[in-house]
Each structure stands twice: as C-alpha cells, then as structure tokens.
Amino acid sequence: MKNLDTDKLYDLVGVGVGPFNLSLAALLDDQPEVEALFFEQKEKFEWHPGMLIEGTKLQVPFLADLVTMADPRSKYTFLNYINEHERMYQFYFLQRLDIPRREYNDYCQWVAQQLESCQFGHRVTNLRHVKDNESYFEVEILNLSTNEKGAFRTKNLVLGTGSVPAVPSSFQGLPEEDVFHTADFLKHQDRCKQAKSVTVIGSGQSAAEAFRELLKEQKRYGYRLDWITRSPGFDSMEESKLSLEHFSPDYVNYFYQLPQEKKDEIFPTQGLYYKGISNHTVTDIYNLLYEHSVGQEELDVGLQVLSEVENIEAKANGNEYRINCKQTETGETFIHESEVVITATGYKPLVPEFIDSLKSIIEWDEKGRYKVEGDYRLKTTEDANEIYVHSGISHTHGVGSTNLGLAIHRNKVIINHLLNRQIYKLPKKNVFQNFSAHNKGTASSSN
Numbered sequence: 188m189k190n191l192d193t194d195k196l197y198d199l200v201g202v203g204v205g206p207f208n209l210s211l212a213a214l215l216d217d218q219p220e221v222e223a224l225f226f227e228q229k230e231k232f233e234w235h236p237g238m239l240i241e242g243t244k245l246q247v248p249f250l251a252d253l254v255t256m257a258d259p260r261s262k263y264t265f266l267n268y269i270n271e272h273e274r275m276y277q278f279y280f281l282q283r284l285d286i287p288r289r290e291y292n293d294y295c296q297w298v299a300q301q302l303e304s305c306q307f308g309h310r311v312t313n314l315r316h317v318k319d320n321e322s323y324f325e326v327e328i329l330n331l332s333t334n335e336k337g338a339f340r341t342k343n344l345v346l347g348t349g350s351v352p353a354v355p356s357s358f359q360g361l362p363e364e365d366v367f368h369t370a371d372f373l374k375h376q377d378r379c380k381q382a383k384s385v386t387v388i389g390s391g392q393s394a395a396e397a398f399r400e401l402l403k404e405q406k407r408y409g410y411r412l413d414w415i416t417r418s419p420g421f422d423s424m425e426e427s428k429l430s431l432e433h434f435s436p437d438y439v440n441y442f443y444q445l446p447q448e449k450k451d452e453i454f455p456t457q458g459l460y461y462k463g464i465s466n467h468t469v470t471d472i473y474n475l476l477y478e479h480s481v482g483q484e485e486l487d488v489g490l491q492v493l494s495e496v497e498n499i500e501a502k503a504n505g506n507e508y509r510i511n512c513k514q515t516e517t518g519e520t521f522i523h524e525s526e527v528v529i530t531a532t533g534y535k536p537l538v539p540e541f542i543d544s545l546k547s548i549i550e551w552d553e554k555g556r557y558k559v560e561g562d563y564r565l566k567t568t569e570d571a572n573e574i575y576v577h578s579g580i581s582h583t584h585g586v587g588s589t590n591l592g593l594a595i596h597r598n599k600v601i602i603n604h605l606l607n608r609q610i611y612k613l614p615k616k617n618v619f620q621n622f623s624a625h626n627k628g629t630a631s632s633s634n
C-alpha cells in the first residue's frame with residue numbers, strides 16, 4: 188500500500204472506487220506524471236454484492252472492462268486477468284462476450300489489488316476549497332478501521348460516488364429482514380426460503396433477476412411468490428444493435444448540446460434503453476413458469492401488472508405485511524398480503540452531502556442540479572481547480588451516463604483534459620447512424 192502523504196499536493200483525488208473511478212485509476216497507472224489517490228469507504232472493491240446472483244451476466248460485452256476500449260495493450264485488461272488466472276482455454280471454449288457478473292467483480296478486485304493509488308476503508312467526509320498562495324481542495328477522510336481522521340491536498344477532484352437504492356418513503360420504516368431492497372437480496376435470500384409468501388415489487392432487471400431466482404427455488408421451499416408492477420407489462424429492454432448505438436460517444440455528444448429543457452423532455456422517454464428486462468431473463472422466467480405449470484391446475488405464483496403500490500404496512504399479527512395497491516387504469520384499490528417484500532425500486536445518484544461545502548464555487552441549474560461541462564467538469568467559478576464527475580450526470584449527458592462501456596470514453600476525455608494533451612484519440616464517428624441533422628457530429632462544447 189502506498190504511503191499516504193498529507194503534505195503533498197496531489198494532482199487528483201478520487202472519491203469512491205466503483206468501476207468508473209477504478210477504470211480511471213487503472214488508466215492513470217500508465218501516467219507517472221499524475222499523482223493520484225482514490226478513496227473508497229468499503230474494505231475492498233465490491234460491485235453490487237447483494238446482486239451477484241449465480242447465473243447473472245454483465246449486460247455489456249467484456250470488452251467494456253476497465254481499460255480495453257481506451258488501451259487494449261494495458262496489463263489490466265479482462266483478457267490479461269483470464270490469462271493470469273490460467274483460464275484462457277476455458278474462456279475460449281465458453282465463446283461468450285457476456286461474462287458472469289461474479290467474474291466481472293472478481294476481475295475488478297484483481298485490478299484494485301494492484302493499484303497503489305486506491306485506498307480502501309477510507310471514507311471522504313468533507314471537501315473544502317482553499318485559496319492560499321495557490322488554490323487547492325482539502326479532502327477530509329476517516330480511516331474506518333482505526334477511526335483516525337486525516338486531510339489531503341489536491342489540485343483536482345473526481346467524484347465517483349455512484350448510486351444508492353431509491354426506496355419510496357411509504358415503503359420505509361419496516362423491519363429490514365422482511366422488507367428490503369434488491370440491493371440486499373443475497374443477504375436476505377435465506378429469509379425468503381423460510382417465508383410462506385414473498386412478493387417482488389417493480390419490473391426492471393433487478394426485479395426480474397430476484398423473481399427468477401425465487402421462482403427456481405419455489406417448489407423446493409414452497410413459498411407463494413408474487414410479482415407486482417405499476418407498468419403495463421414486464422417489458423424487455425431495447426437491445427437491438429442500432430438501439431445500442433445510443434450508448435456511444437456520438438449520442439452523448441448529440442444529447443449534450445441540446446437545450447436543457449429538451450434533455451429533460453427526452454430522457455424520461457428513454458427508459459427501455461436501460462430500465463427494462465433483458466430478453467434472456469424474460470425467457471428464463473417464462474420457461475420456468477411453463478415448466479412449473481406442467482400437471483398443475485393453478486400455480487402458486489402471481490404476476491400483476493398495472494398496479495401501483497401505494498404503501499406497505501405491518502399487519503397486527505406481526506408476521507405479515509399489507510401491500511396497498513391501486514390498479515392504474517381502473518382506479519380500483521386492492522390489498523395484497525405477504526410475509527417478505529422485496530422492493531426493486533431502482534437506484535438514485537449519490538450526490539454526497541459534503542458537496543454543499545463547495546456550493547459557492549459550483550454553478551447550479553434552476554432545478555438545483557449541478558451544471559456540467561461537455562468534458563465532465565463541474566461548471567465552477569474556479570479556473571485553477573477542476574471537479575470531474577462520473578455520478579449524477581444523466582440530466583446533462585443522457586441515458587448512457589451509468590453505462591460501463593461509456594465510462595471508458597468518459598475517462599479518456601477526463602485524462603486528456605487533466606494532462607492538457609491528447610493521450611487518447613477521440614474518434615468523431617463511432618456508430619453507423621447520425622443523431623444530428625447534419626453528418627458532422629457535434630463538439631463537446633459547454634452548455
């Protein structure tokens with residue numbers, strides 16, 4: 188582990204080590220002139236541990252690993268991980284681009300262990316902009332194993348704090364072993380096995396994966412299983428190749444230069460590019476339902492669409508929950524009861540509270556969101572110090588902001604800006620279709 192130097196003025200300090208900042212740290216490992224440190228509160232790299240269900244897959248090709256799309260010759264490629272683990276022939280015969288989600292996590296851990304710049308078990312607790320002879324950021328951290336506090340100085344920051352579960356307030360305040368978010372699914376899987384009834388609420392990929400896993404085990408453990416969504420259907424994600432081109436630098440550049448009101452209008456209409464269920468997961472579920480139905484008059488499984496859950500209450504008997512629902516088209520209300528409730532209500536960007544201490548230098552839009560330059564710097568009143576940002580930028584950079592493949596493009600842009608020269612080429616045309624009315628592409632200009 189690197190000796191941390193509290194006197195040094197670092198070039199870059201990163202907050203959070205999820206895949207986005209880990210990719211940046213791995214690419215910067217080849218740039219000795221950049222002194223960088225990345226702080227992560229978890230003890231080691233862990234990618235959505237509650238959803239590392241056996242059989243789940245990365246939803247992008249393994250080529251969207253931490254480095255390949257920027258530098259296929261890097262020693263941190265997924266293929267080098269396979270090679271170092273002496274699995275090349277097995278991977279070759281596997282003939283798949285969509286690697287297991289657990290393997291992606293293992294690969295990221297392998298990279299993180301090699302990077303001295305990544306400090307685990309350290310939470311960033313505050314940020315301060317200081318103007319002395321030179322201006323810099325002071326980053327306050329807490330070492331979670333020793334409880335010691337420390338402060339580091341850096342010219343620039345990069346925020347990679349990711350997202351946290353989004354749970355409506357009307358679902359909160361109930362015992363967490365009975366009513367929990369999919370982010371904790373594996374932690375509570377044994378509880379589900381002991382329950383008489385389990386209900387999953389929501390119809391995105393996480394909901395479908397939890398439902399599929401529970402459906403696989405339903406006969407063995409004998410619980411009643413229900414799946415409720417307010418959507419009109421258990422809709423598939425739009426996965427055609429031309430639709431996937433929305434996850435390209437070209438679409439990001441096109442989207443970025445639109446007026447903010449237009450972006451706010453378009454983004455909510457693009458849910459199926461990233462929020463629906465993968466086709467293979469829907470197929471697995473249908474096959475399981477069909478298999479379970481052989482020789483059965485009725486399945487002990489319910490799939491309920493067009494039904495908004497208004498709130499969840501504990502029943503007086505203390506071992507069941509009342510889920511109050513409303514049919515969205517007829518307005519009828521009904522009550523569904525269940526012993527375990529899994530909320531698959533998605534995630535929201537984590538914009539750390541301590542960003543408030545930089546409030547005076549950051550520019551905000553009328554909806555209270557930070558303004559972001561095309562090259563992923565927050566718009567600030569300070570020219571000397573930059574705050575690059577990965578998280579909470581869907582309102583400016585669009586639907587691909589949380590996509591693993593596009594994170595590499597973002598890191599190329601950030602590194603070119605940080606080093607003030609072209610380390611990585613940024614081709615103007617990367618896809619077959621045009622998004623703007625002319626065929627020239629659009630510059631990553633300020634908004």
Ligand SMILES: Cc1cc2nc3c(=O)[nH]c(=O)nc-3n(C[C@H](O)[C@H](O)[C@H](O)COP(=O)(O)OP(=O)(O)OC[C@H]3O[C@@H](n4cnc5c(N)ncnc54)[C@H](O)[C@@H]3O)c2cc1C
Pocket residue numbers: 202203204205206207208209226227228229234235238244245246247309310311312347348349350393534537539577578589590591592
């Ligand atoms: C279950 C699931 C599966 C997904 N699968 C895919 C997929 O297959 N393909 C795809 O393209 N996208 C996928 N995504 C979307 C996206 O790629 C991931 O959410 C990805 O993890 C985002 O990376 P990140 O680095 O922004 O954030 P995160 O992975 O959320 O990491 C942020 C890190 O910041 C740390 N942190 C926060 N605050 C502090 C602080 N104050 N101090 C120190 N550390 C802090 C957190 O502990 C966390 O580890 C998936 C999302 C989910 C939820």
